[in-house]
Structure formats: structure tokens, C-alpha cells
Amino acid sequence: MLRLAWNAGKFVWPKVRDLPHQAAAALQSTDPYQPFVQSRLARAILIVSAIALFVWWALPQLIWVRSPSIDAWAVRKVGGTVERDDLVMFDLRHPLAGPLPVNVTKYALCLPGDTLAAYTMHSDRYPKRLEAAFFCNGSLIGVSKPYGKSGQRLDYFRWVTGTIPAGKAYIGSSYKDGFDSRYFGLVPISALTRMERVL
Numbered sequence: 001m002l003r004l005a006w007n008a009g010k011f012v013w014p015k016v017r018d019l020p021h022q023a024a025a026a027l028q029s030t031d032p033y034q035p036f037v038q039s040r041l042a043r044a045i046l047i048v049s050a051i052a053l054f055v056w057w058a059l060p061q062l063i064w065v066r067s068p069s070i071d072a073w074a075v076r077k078v079g080g081t082v083e084r085d086d087l088v089m090f091d092l093r094h095p096l097a098g099p100l101p102v103n104v105t106k107y108a109l110c111l112p113g114d115t116l117a118a119y120t121m122h123s124d125r126y127p128k129r130l131e132a133a134f135f136c137n138g139s140l141i142g143v144s145k146p147y148g149k150s151g152q153r154l155d156y157f158r159w160v161t162g163t164i165p166a167g168k169a170y171i172g173s174s175y176k177d178g179f180d181s182r183y184f185g186l187v188p189i190s191a192l193t194r195m196e197r198v199l
Contacts, residue, residue, distance in 0.1 A: 062198055063089070065105050069173040069180070074199040075105060082108050087195040088171065094184050096152060105195060106180050110136035110170035112189070117161040132156035134170070134182060142172045144182040157185040 062074045075087055082088055086108045091101035110116050117135040122128075129146035134157075144156035164170065164186065171187050172180035181187065 069175040069178040072197040075195040076198050078194050078196040080194050082192050082194050088192040089195050090191045106171040108169050109141045109172050112164050112166045114164050116164050118159040142182045149177050
């Protein structure tokens with residue numbers, strides 16, 4: 001066995017040893033009047049290194065979104081004061097989301113000082129169940145559903161029409177199957193991180 005490994009090593013070592021020479025020969029021009037293409041190689045290495053450095057820096061800055069609730073594939077944190085219609089990210093803790101917090105990106109649709117109204121009605125599809133339509137300053141921002149896409153029962157957020165209190169926000173989207181404040185209610189603004197669409 002030792003002899004077999006020794007023979008294999010004797011065969012492989014010359015090939016490995018000659019790799020730098022073969023690489024240098026490959027970079028040489030076949031035209032004897034042309035110099036080495038080392039300058040082109042150096043430029044290529046610089047460009048590839050710059051691209052790799054940019055990707056290394058940029059990728060951690062981006063957060064990839066896999067939700068039809070928002071019009072973005074990738075977002076990044078921008079900070080600052082949350083304003084209406086801003087993209088925001090927060091950790092959702094809810095029994096339907098699972099045992100661990102889920103990182104969620106939605107829109108801030110109704111903010112402190114805005115008038116949030118909720119009107120209940122019987123569901124067209126499930127007449128014995130109620131749905132709630134939510135309006136911010138008179139504009140429709142969401143309608144709850146009695147059941148989710150997987151058949152799980154959904155309870156709408158109970159809200160008496162009034163002004164959203166300081167430090168709270170209604171979070172959601174126009175996506176009819178979205179899971180947002182229609183169900184889990186207002187979110188503390190201190191828990192929100194302002195985001196910006198990148199892609």
C-alpha cells in the first residue's frame with residue numbers, strides 16, 4: 001500500500017510542480033513579437049478583486065424578501081423616522097408565525113395621529129364568520145379574511161374607530177392574503193426598522 005502511494009506521488013508531483021510553468025506559458029503570446037500579457041492579467045485580477053470586494057461588502061447590507069406582500073426582492077436598512085408608506089421590518093411574534101420570532105417586511109400604512117376605522121361585515125364566502133375592513137383617514141388599507149390560505153382560522157384585529165396612539169403603527173400591504181395588522185393589531189414604532197427597496 002505504501003509503495004502504491006509512493007508511486008502515485010511520483011506521478012502527481014511533476015504535474016503539480018509544472019503548473020506554474022504551464023500557466024506562465026499559457027499567458028505568453030504565440031506571436032514572438034508580442035510581449036507577455038501580464039499587464040492584461042494584472043488588470044483582470046484588479047477588476048475581479050474589485051468586484052469580489054464590492055460583493056463581499058454589499059451582500060450583508062441586503063435583505064432578500066420572499067413575500068408577495070411588498071413590491072421588492074431585496075431591501076436594505078436606512079434608519080430614520082418612519083413615515084406613512086415606508087417599508088419597515090420587525091420581528092413578528094404570533095402563534096400562527098411559529099414558536100420563534102419571524103422577520104417580516106411590510107408597509108407602515110397608518111401612523112400616530114391618523115384616524116383608523118374598522119367596520120365588520122359578514123364574509124361572502126363564510127356567511128357565519130365576520131370580516132373587518134380597515135380604513136386610514138378614510139382610505140381602505142386592508143380587509144381581513146376568516147381563514148388563511150392553508151385553512152387556518154384567522155381572527156381580525158378588534159379596533160374601535162379612533163386615533164392611533166403615540167408610538168404605534170398599523171402595518172400591512174395591499175396583498176389580500178397578507179398576514180399583518182389586520183390580524184395582530186398595532187405594532188410599536190420602536191420595534192420597526194425603516195427599509196429601502198434595492199431590487
